Every structure is written in structure tokens, then in C-alpha cells.
Amino acid sequence: MAKYIFVTGGVLSSLGKGIASASIGTLLKSRGLKISMLKLDPYLNVDPGTMNPYQHGEVFVTRDGTETDLDLGHYERFVGIQLSYYNNVTTGQIYSSVIEKERRGDYLGGTVQVIPHITSEIQERIKIVARRDRAEVVITEIGGTVGDIESLPFLEAIRQFRLKKGRENTIFIHLTLLPYISSSGELKTKPTQHSVGRLREIGIQPDFILCRTHIPLTLEARNKISLFCNIEKQDVIQAIDVENIYEVPIRFEKEGLADKILKKLDLSVRRRNLSEWSKWVKRANSPGGEVNITVVGKYVTMKDAYKSINEAFAHAGAAHRVRVKQRWLEAEEVEKDPENSLAGSQGILVPGGFGLRGMEGKIRAIQYAREHKIPFLGICLGMQCAIIEFARNVAGLKRANSTEFDSHTPYPVINLLASQRKVKRKGGTMRLGEYPCTLQENTFSFEAYQKEIVFERHRHRYEINNAFRETLTNCGLRIAGVYPKEDLVEIIELKDHPWYVATQFHPEFTSRPNFPSPLFRDFIKAAL
DSSP, rough: EEEEEEEEESSOOOOOOHHHHHHHHHHHHHHTOOEEEEEEEEESSSSSGGHHHHHHOOOOOTTOOOOOOOOOOHHHHHHHOOOOGEEEEHHHHHHHHEEEEEEETTTTTTOOOOIIIIHHHHHHOOOOOOOTTOOOOEEEEEETTTTTTHHHHHHHHHHHHHHHGGGGEEEEEEEOOOOOETTEEOOOHHHHHHHHHHHHTTTOOOSSEEEEEOOOOOOOHHHHHHHHTOOOOGGGEEEOOSSGGGGGHHHHTTTHHHHHHHHHHHTOOOOOOHHHHHHHHHHTTTTTTTTEEEEEOOOTOOGGGGHHHHHHHHHHHHHTOOOOOEEEEEHHHHHOOOOHHHOOEEEEEEEEOOSSSSSHHHHHHHHHHHHHTTOEETTHHHHHHHHHHHHHHSOTTTEEEETOTEEEOOOOEEEHHHHHHTTOTTTOOSEEEEHHHHHHHHSSSHHHHHSSEEEEEEEESSEEOOHHHHHHTTTTTEEEETTTTTTEEEEEEETTSSSEEESSGGGGGGGGSSSHHHHHHHHHHOOO
């Protein structure tokens, strides 16, 4: 029988439930347990694929092509597992499933209600993850903050889940904030008391409270939380701020969290093996230098929009024992003055995105990288902009463009596939998930991967127009990788450049701490 851990959050959002959940998964996996992860998101969207990055941050794509919450990226990077459609469940999915069953007559004429039908559907999704992933422990993060009306069905579902599975098979962990008031010089526990109080009102008593703090947790604060939240003192866990998120599992290990969890779940305490993880964190925290990389994007005021890129830089930097110092520039600002805004860059990265805004700024940044021989990495829309820049400024196709931005361009070097032209619904209809890419030898990409076929994840609707391939390659563009089944361009390079690579896929999605993305790794090497 699987064991289940439920992680909730209180006081305010963005406390780091995803990092906390992933860190617990890391610790339990280090004991030899088979772990799976699940994110329950309260919003009514079926998935985050059509949501604005300013509202939701990055859309992480799993191997099977599911558009998911960015926390699934943390789960995969920390725990080293491959997740799927079943590992991210939203209110939209739950209600859609229940309504479909009602229309089929599955409920035999009964009145369909939040309890038991919605809560039962949520519980079934939790059990499906345990069965499909053959997990010994399933860690489920409940999105949102305790007190949100949207979260109530999920909290009620996990309350019932414990009643059915038993205390020896379930654990509730609550992450909360202890604000530090400098004028009085003390940590305040009242927000935590109120947050736990709301949980207890609906029948959930936390087994552990993780206290997010800026300073070390004091004995006085620990005692007060224990008393007013009805919890043992040793189960009040410090979750102090760290500069490197990959330190969090090590901090939790020092608090004895994993052993305490195993004891409550009646699992034998197995010998931990965090040596490789600890070595990597030590290497990442002791860089011998730094490298300046400029990222020219559309959503740079919302850093969560590029979460996986941030992490891929951390992985690649640690591989070379350097700190990657990122400078984030709005593409629209670069368009006004590329020379001054990009001066001092050791490398330039242009990430993905959608829509016309900022496109010309991205093109100017790519032109600057090409002409000044600065190492360049383009991703998704970044590659499409690189094709447009090359077509206009090298191949002489002055009005070259993507049909996404100009449907009347005489040189549609980027356009929709025939299959995409028939698409009416926006959600989940792009080219999504893992596809093979065949690499050409004697290219930057082949040197990075050291293999003929690689598998990377996609999230896009537009492709390079094969009608212009010969024209572009005759002018010096190198096709370094293709999707063989449909002969689609996956990677482009420039031959007469120190390091210039652009990909249709998102290499950042598969980067891991001890296994950095080969392209990010070599990009940083070239920038050094």
C-alpha cells in the first residue's frame, strides 16, 4: 500500500510549497523509496497552457506533451523523475470529468454534488498516480493558500482521504510564514496560528509545520507554535531562506524531517544517500568566477516565466564552477538601443514567447550577437527570430517574417504546418512534448550531445518553412538537427561564428543539477 503526504500552504502565496514538496521527495528518494509527485491546482482552467505568463509564470511541458504548472519542473529536477498528464490536476479537469460522467448517466440519476462526487474524483486522481507510477510514497501539493474558496474541495478531499487510509498511511505538512518585525526584534507566530486554525476548522490537523523564516527559528517561537497549533515541538521545522534552492533538502535533513516522516508513516528508516546531491550543492555554492549572460525576453519582470531557464543556467554554471550572472532585458528596450543595452554581454540568450510585442527587439539582439561574434542561444521563438534576422540581413529577403506576425509577408520563412491550420481550439493543440532530433556531425550541437539522436521537449505552433531552406543554407545557415519523420528543422547554427545555436525545442526542460542541458553547458563554456 502506498503512503501519502499532503503539503498545504498558509498566510500568503509564493512561499515555496513546490520547492518544499520537491525537497521532501529528494530526501525520501535518498532513502531508496520510489516517489511520485502530484500538484492539485485550484484554478478552473483545464491546464495553464492558455494562461498569460504574467499571471501564472512558466508553463512546464512533460515528456508526454502535457502543459503543466511550473512546480512539476521542480519535481522533475529535484527528484529525478519523469512526470505526465496524471501528475497535474486542476479544478477544471475535475469538474469536466464529473460533468461528463453525469451526462453519461454514471451517477444513476443521483444529484451531483461537491461532496461526494467532486471530492471522490479528486481522491481517485490521487490514487491513480500511486497505481500508475507504482509509488511507495505519493507527495501531493495543494495549490493556493488555506482560506481560498477555490481550495476548499481539495482540502475536504484530503481530509476524507486520511479518514479512509488511516493516520499511519497519510501525513499533512503545512508550510507557513513567520514574519520578522525588526522594530521589536522578534518572529511573529500569529499568522501561523490563524492559518493552522483555518485548517483545523475543516478537520485537518498538520503533522508537521514548516516555518518559512528570514532568521533562525527561535525556541520561543517554536514553543508558541507547538502550544497554539496543537503539535509536538520537534515537528515544528525551520525552513529558513537560502540563496540556492537546492540547499533546501540539506537544511531539512539537518532538521531530521525525513526520519520523522518515515517514523510517522511506519516505514523502516533506511540509510540515506545524499552524497552526490551535497557535492553538487557545494560545487554550485563555491564558484571560481562568473560569466555575464544577457537574456532578451518579453516577460522579464516576471522571472517565474523563465523558471526552467534560470535553473538550466544554475546547472550549467556549476558544471564549469562559475556563477552565471544574468541580465534580463525587455525586448522592447533593446529595440530602441541595441548597442548600448547589449554592451558587455559575454553571451546572449533569446527565449521563447508568443505574440508580436518585442519581436523586433529580439531580432536586433540576435543581429548584435551574430555581427559581434558573441555566443548565442535561441530557444523556440528565439530560433524563429534568428531565422527572420538571417533571412533579412544576410539572405537579402528584406521583408521576411513569420505569418504569426505578418500574414502578408512575401517571404514567410516561418509559418504554420498544414495540420496546425485546421486547429480551432487553442488549449493543448500545439506541437507539444518529446520528439526525436537527428543531429549532423561536425556541428556545435553534435559536439554538445555526442550522439546522433536526441529527445527534447517542444511547445510551439509555428515552424521553419522548408521552402526557404535551400536559400538560407546557401547563404551560410547550417541545419544542425531535424525531426526526421516530417523533415522539420529543429536546430540551426552559423558556421563562421564562435558558438551560435538556436533550437525549436526547449532544452531547459530536461536540464538537471548533475546532468545539465548539453546546449546550456556548452553555451556557458563558449561564453567563458
